């Protein structure tokens with residue numbers, strides 16, 4: 001059976017979005033109540049909405065899953081997921097451990113979960129260079145150990161440190177090659 005969805009999971013600033021971009025397949029855009037970062041585009045990086053809109057969508061039954069992370073909501077819409085699970089083409093998404101669990105229970109082995117991690121100090125420096133304020137850096141790093149432990153549920157884990165950068169890139173290219181060889185869907 002071919003994979004329909006490739007999920008990237010891991011601590012903040014481990015490099016999930018970077019490796020997702022390298023995989024270079026269509027993305028599922030999820031919803032969030034957090035403010036856009038510099039350079040992020042509504043409808044491309046996330047659907048950026050208010051907390052109230054996210055709550056209304058959840059109560060209205062529009063969300064397959066919704067999670068709270070560092071005081072903001074993040075969620076995947078049922079319509080978007082159903083579309084991609086019925087599509088010919090494979091897609092990718094970035095999601096936390098709770099969301100991954102829900103999607104795994106629902107879609108089983110049609111999903112490949114790629115865990116991404118790095119060392120905590122490098123993640124801290126990456127967060128600081130992302131212009132994240134000190135409080136936000138501390139909050140995001142506070143869940144580093146928990147998010148690292150949660151990588152146990154992933155099918156593959158990539159150690160995406162500075163020193164391992166080229167190896168991480170190669171791993172993504174091997175994964176892509178494997179996906180292409182085993183599927184007509186890319």
Ligand SMILES: Nc1nc2c(ncn2[C@@H]2O[C@H](COP(=O)(O)OP(=O)(O)O)[C@@H](O)[C@H]2O)c(=O)[nH]1
Nearest residue numbers: 012013030031067069074075076094095096099
């Ligand atoms: N469950 C779930 N998690 C999401 C979704 N979208 C993003 N996330 C996760 O929310 C967390 C915070 O994302 P973000 O604010 O972009 O921070 P980043 O991890 O530092 O890039 C990350 O762990 C994401 O993987 C979603 O739709 N559902």
Ligand SMILES: Nc1ncnc2c1ncn2[C@@H]1O[C@H](COP(=O)(O)OP(=O)(O)O)[C@@H](O)[C@H]1O
Nearest residue numbers: 011012013014015016017018126160161162165
């Ligand atoms: N292997 C790496 N070595 C050094 N910096 C990296 C590496 N991978 C990603 N980065 C940088 O780290 C920052 C966070 O990466 P990002 O993909 O946004 O993380 P996440 O999506 O997990 O929050 C970005 O500035 C990115 O360019």
